[in-house]
Amino acid sequence: MNKRIPLITLATAGVLVLAACASSGSPSGGSTSGGSGSGDSSPIKIGIVTPLSGAYGSEGQEEVRGMQLALTANGNKVGNHPVTLVTADGFVANDAIAAVDRLVSQEHVNIITGTYATPTSLAGSQEAAKLNVPWIETSAITDSLTQRGLDTYIRTGARAFDFASASADFLIKGLGSKVDSKSVYIDAENGPYGTAVEQTQVSKLKAAGWKVGQGSHASAATDVTDSVLAAKNAKPAVWLLTGYNPDLTLLLRTAAAQNFKPQAIVLTGAGDAQSVYQAVGAKDLTGTFVVAYSSLIESPKYAPGMAKYYKAYKAKYNSEPLGTVSATAYTGMTAVLEIIKAAGGKTDTQSIKAGSLKVDVPLGGLPNGWGLQIDQQGQNQRIELTTVQWRSDGTLPAVWPTKAVKTGEKLELK
């Protein structure tokens, strides 16, 4: 007879849960309505959606740090508008949707940025589009993000395509004259990122008349001897690899053990971390090229803002940045502020779109050496990635393009 209670209790419990949520919603003061209108000094609120927990949580937190530093460097305002940041966790796709809903309905943000993770960007930006809030992506790199015909979506950061073409250009123009034969073996991790990079690399290098071999590896593979042997059997002059730090480390170690020594090894997207140097060792790593986000040792005149960023980071967080995530976000937030400036301080989707089309920052104008020119699809066209080379002392000077090269450094094969 007490059996009747169940679902009624459930219903009550459900109400309680939802009510509890409603009451615990973080009420943050100073939420504004609109925030548009030029000439005035209405505040602007920018929401950051990024994974703050889970496997990519550390990277997401770094991203927030970089963005905060950039905002501080700009005096916490754009034009006359004071700017504040609000963060929301977007660990998986459905979190991103809820995060956007919270940022828009409760925090009343004017613009959303982020995200480091592609699923977060995909799902979050659609939700933002439904709510008519502009989305300026700084860190997710999947090509298709700016090919969706989503008018409210702008990306200031690099695409997988940019990494792929930067590495291909480096091979064609930088290495081509130095290696014995124009032959390359391309191996990428078989996730979305590696797959996208590999496709572009293959087509660009084939078009330039290179002999191209192709392979792949799983980023979680416990052994990559098969991939290394396949590359070794192809006898290429250049071995072009795309992946993350742990799998690239394993590939390089296995290549050393298998005595596979191509004239040049080029890593795309990762491989510039100190853990790689520590793991592979100076002997086998020296001379390896990395096409990645600008490193700090590059020519100061090429990437003018990086020294300042680095100093600010050390001062505020008293630790080394985790890779280049926060540096990229620092640049990204600078770009976001540029776009708002070009939109005359208005933050509605039309003004941001129009402003983004007007922005014209030349190469070298952003802290990490990029420029800013947004095309109709919303993609920044002024992105130039540099190539760095491992030295035996564990430093990574830029060796390509020539204008990024510090005096005294030069591109040389092992």
Place this chain on the structure above:
Amino acid sequence: MKSDPELISDETSEAPALESAASHGHGLRSGKFSWLAFGIGMVVLGGVAALLLNQPYYLSLGAVGLLFAALASAWNIIGGYGGQFSLAHAVFFAVGGYSVALTQVNWKWAPWPGLLLGIVLSTILAALLAWPLFRLRGPFFAIGTLALSVVVLALVTWMPWTGAALGLQIPFNEQPITSRPAWAFIFLGFLAVCVAVSLVVSRGRLGFYLVAVRDDQEAASAAGASALWVKTLGFAISAGLTGLGGGLYVMYLGFLDPPTFLDAVQIGAFIPLCALIGGLGTIVGPIIGGLVLPTLQTYMRGAFSNLPAGVSEAILGLVLILVALFFRAGIWGWLTSLVRRVMSRRAKSDERANI
């Protein structure tokens, strides 16, 4: 009227929670009350959703909660009543998702026939897989299903026609439902379907056999229930519902990629966890678990976002261990035993009063 569940636990090797839950379920069997309660429950949930109409954030959280409540209810049919710890439900979730996405992207189908296709395909797949998988028992079944989901993830990432690692995107302007409130009600409807099926199964002969096979497969077989048939049927029904959920989820997200649908932890293990935390082998338990766990997770992520990444998930892991150790009956089992204890105390005092 019922012996203290603690007393049974040391004698039989079955979880006291499951024992009490099962008998509890049978108590409800022929009652019209369960259907009445079902109706009231759904109306109340709908009412709550309606109250939140102009609270998009809570509506989003609620929508995800309802989805996982439904998925946990579906899993519970084979996992709770049948006692088969399937980690392969992510596969059926993905089959449903790919059915909708592939037909819509390649052939411009409307999503509705895609949903139907997803149900049919995941049911058939489950029925086909049942024969090899149910040769495995207990932990071996769990490992086998885990292996299966890993194989499928590798295959889907490798095959070009599934969109490989990049997955599939449904163009923004071809998504039929973009309103957030609509989704809360769609997932509520999905939950209603899953719970209704669960009710029919658990109150019927199949549920009786599933519990019998779970509690003692040999005895059940000896009594004439074909263990393989019973489990296959339960597995297929559970998988079909999960496939429907996958299809709906693709429509909700607007895209699909292999890790989002096939992750062994985020989907494969998370659905069973919802059922466990709510209360295995009951109708209400998985609903509570599905509503509570994702909400709790989101809340903890927000609350701990200043701490190093991983802290909130670590706490969730700890919660899981503690639930397995001390609250095996889940939230619902705990609530019902509390009510029962209060009732029996009142009954005792009544007796005393009568004397």
Place this chain on the structure above:
Amino acid sequence: MGVLTIIISGVLVGGMYALIAIGLNAVFGVVRVVNFAHGELVVLGMYTAYFAWTVWSVDPYITAVLIALPLGFLVGLVIQRFVVQRLLDEPLMQMFATFGLLMLLQNLFLAFTRGEPKAVRVAASSASLDFFGVSVSVSRLVVLGAAIVVTIILVVFLRQTLYGAAVRAVSQDRGTAALMGINVKVLYMVAFGVSGAIALMAGALMSPIYTASPALGFSFVLPAFAVVVLGGLGSIGGSLIGGLIVGVVEALSGYFLDPALKQAVWFTLFLAVLVIRPAGLFGRAGSEEIGQR
């Protein structure tokens, strides 16, 4: 030549799978518990080696024996005493609990390392021997050697000692063994301790080969499960051979088919074996039923 290299690399990876699987088998075969968190224990061993190496400059191979073994034993003991012991008769709850342990440990690693990969580098990391023109990685050879040594020790122990007889008795019939006066509780704790010790040692030995990261455990525990089941529950020698089989099959399918498919290939194989002969290749038929109703 290429094929020989591949087979050798498969054997070497198989050695790692075997070593991890032996530890898993000590628990799965004796206590009948699926420890999903076993891979995290291996990763814990890697972090231990990294920590000892960076802070005290202790060689990982010394760490493996002097630190990882006792620490692992302790960790295993604690898991058995405080988690598994309470769930002995509840296979479903055991799986939930060890899965929770997996999540707990993996995310603690993440919280403590910020997800930064940690690498140890010693002379053996890049050293290789020449074997008929095929270069053989020394660090991997060490792991294979350890797997063989551990197998021999355990097999001799189980066959020749009274304690070994007790272990075998308990793994076949817990109830009867307890009636015969065997202290099942202590024996289970020892089994879990041995399992943890082997796992952490394996991790320390593997630290010169792999970059430690939180998610690494999962990519090792799946093959290890397959190895245990293939080799047969409770059969230590079977685990060694099963490990080598899985390693070689994986390497060959990676080389001849596609590196992206190698896991799928041997998982399918594993499912097939499981279905045809649930006791595994070297397990006694019916052993998979013991301990269950």
